[in-house]
Structures are given as C-alpha cells and as structure tokens.
Amino acid sequence: MLTSDQIARYNADGFLVLPDFVSLDDCARLRKRANEIVEGWEPSEERSIFTTNQQERVSNGEFLASGASTWCFFEEEAFNSDGVLVQAKELSINKIGHAQHDTDEEFKRFAYNPAIGEVARAVGMPDPLALQSMYIFKQPRIGGEVGVHQDATFLYTNPITVTGFWFAIEDATIDNGCLWAVPGTHRGPLYELFKRNQLDDPVAADGTTMETLETEPPPGPDSPGAAPLEVKAGTLIVLHGLLPHWSGVNRSGLSRHAYSLHCIDSSADYPEWNWLQRPAEFPLRQLR
Numbered sequence: 001m002l003t004s005d006q007i008a009r010y011n012a013d014g015f016l017v018l019p020d021f022v023s024l025d026d027c028a029r030l031r032k033r034a035n036e037i038v039e040g041w042e043p044s045e046e047r048s049i050f051t052t053n054q055q056e057r058v059s060n061g062e063f064l065a066s067g068a069s070t071w072c073f074f075e076e077e078a079f080n081s082d083g084v085l086v087q088a089k090e091l092s093i094n095k096i097g098h099a100q101h102d103t104d105e106e107f108k109r110f111a112y113n114p115a116i117g118e119v120a121r122a123v124g125m126p127d128p129l130a131l132q133s134m135y136i137f138k139q140p141r142i143g144g145e146v147g148v149h150q151d152a153t154f155l156y157t158n159p160i161t162v163t164g165f166w167f168a169i170e171d172a173t174i175d176n177g178c179l180w181a182v183p184g185t186h187r188g189p190l191y192e193l194f195k196r197n198q199l200d201d202p203v204a205a206d207g208t209t210m211e212t213l214e215t216e217p218p219p220g221p222d223s224p225g226a227a228p229l230e231v232k233a234g235t236l237i238v239l240h241g242l243l244p245h246w247s248g249v250n251r252s253g254l255s256r257h258a259y260s261l262h263c264i265d266s267s268a269d270y271p272e273w274n275w276l277q278r279p280a281e282f283p284l285r286q287l288r
Contacts (some may be wrong), residue, residue, distance in 0.1 A: 073095050
C-alpha cells in the first residue's frame with residue numbers, strides 16, 4: 001500500500017499525505033450519515049461542548065462515557081450569553097464521537113476498509129486496533145480552533161503506538177481551518193498527559209486532569225517550518241502519535257468536514273487512567 005519512499009517520508013516528517021485515498025462517493029456517504037445522526041440526536045441538559053483548549057473544564061459524564069457510545073458535542077461558540085443556539089442545530093455541532101466506527105453500519109464500512117489496515121501496518125503497527133473516531137464538522141463561522149496537541153497526550157499507550165488517520169471529507173484550506181504541523185517534531189518528547197481522575201467508576205462525571213511533563217511548550221504556529229496541510233476531499237493524512245499538530249478557527253462561510261480514526265497496537269499497554277475506556281463486553285476491533 002505504501003512505497004519505501006512514502007514510509008521514509010512518514011518517518012522523517014511524522015505525517016504522510018495520501019491524496020485520493022477514498023472516493024468522493026464514500027466521502028458523500030459518510031457526510032450524509034453524519035448529518036442524519038445529528039438530525040436524529042437530542043441533546044441533554046448538559047449540552048456538552050467540545051474544546052481541546054479547555055478540556056479539563058468540559059470533561060463531563062457524556063464525554064467520559066462516549067468511548068463506548070456515539071454522542072454529539074457542540075461548538076464552543078454555538079450558544080449566546082443566554083444559552084440559546086445562535087444558528088440551527090445542524091450548524092452548531094463540533095463533532096460526533098467516539099465509537100461510531102463500531103456502532104453505526106456506515107461508519108463501520110468506512111473505518112474497516114482493508115486499505116487503512118494496510119497503511120497502519122506499513123507505518124509500524126503489526127496488530128492495529130480501532131480505538132476511537134470523530135466526525136468533525138468545523139462549522140462555518142464558528143468552527144472551533146483545535147490547539148496544539150499530540151494524540152498520545154489523550155490516547156496514551158506504553159510504548160506509544162497511537163496513530164491518527166485523518167480523512168478530508170471536504171476540501172481543507174487555510175481559510176476553513178486545515179491542519180497544521182511542523183515536519184519532524186514527532187521526534188520530540190511527550191509534553192502532556194490527559195488523565196481521568198477517578199478510576200473506580202468509568203462513567204463518573206468527576207473530570208479529568210492535564211499533567212504537564214515538559215516545561216517548554218510543543219512546537220506550534222510560531223515555530224519555524226510550521227506548514228498548513230491543505231488537501232482535497234478524499235485525502236488521508238496519517239499522523240504520528242507524538243506529532244504536535246493543530247487547526248485554526250473557521251471564520252469562512254464553508255464547512256470543513258473531516259473524519260478522524262485513532263488506532264493503537266494490541267501489544268501496547270493501555271492504562272486505566274486514560275479518559276477513554278470501554279466495558280469488557282465492548283472490546284476493540286482489529287483493522288482488517
């Protein structure tokens with residue numbers, strides 16, 4: 001599936017861009033299904049908001065339970081000061097997460113494409129397991145910023161094996177909030193760890209803690225070599241778990257839909273303090 005040059009590029013940069021990995025028809029099918037899920041979803045009184053920049057504040061019960069379910073999370077700017085949606089519900093959702101790849105037939109079909117398993121094995125995961133996924137809307141005008149982060153912060157294994165598979169469902173540009181990264185920075189340390197506070201109740205709304213591991217911040221927008229990953233719909237971007245990456249706010253009139261699947265290798269230890277946990281009767285599935 002990958003050439004030796006592509007594997008070398010991934011190892012050098014910490015990411016790999018694969019244009020035309022999925023068809024536009026498959027992108028359209030997934031987008032349609034995501035919109036159907038949002039249409040049929042009714043929020044609870046918690047009105048869960050997702051933001052990586054204030055994750056400790058918003059780690060409520062719905063977020064902590066979503067590792068084994070499918071839930072919708074609002075954009076941070078979805079509500080006005082009176083708590084009223086400023087635009088229609090379908091234009092206010094930040095993302096769907098985090099188990100739809102195992103709970104919904106259309107998402108299963110997309111996530112368990114054998115070609116993804118081949119890429120996972122080519123970049124160093126002998127036995128990749130699908131851990132979590134997110135359908136990200138990056139809504140027009142209010143699509144939230146995703147601050148600089150490493151996937152291993154949120155989905156830690158020992159040794160670190162988490163790898164992100166980020167699919168552009170729509171064109172991603174600087175204007176509508178494409179990904180950014182500094183090539184080669186995956187060779188740096190892990191900067192933070194995101195931990196669930198309470199271990200004896202896996203769905204308790206008791207919050208989470210971000211543990212700082214390094215005094216210096218990770219490379220970000222002001223770092224030399226920071227590059228936008230502008231891509232067309234159908235592109236796959238493979239992301240190393242230690243690669244710092246981010247995306248800007250979307251103030252344009254165009255959405256930037258994307259689907260992100262995170263995988264880990266079965267040989268690695270997955271700590272019980274990771275925020276995302278599944279019950280024993282809902283085990284992770286292997287990529288084909």
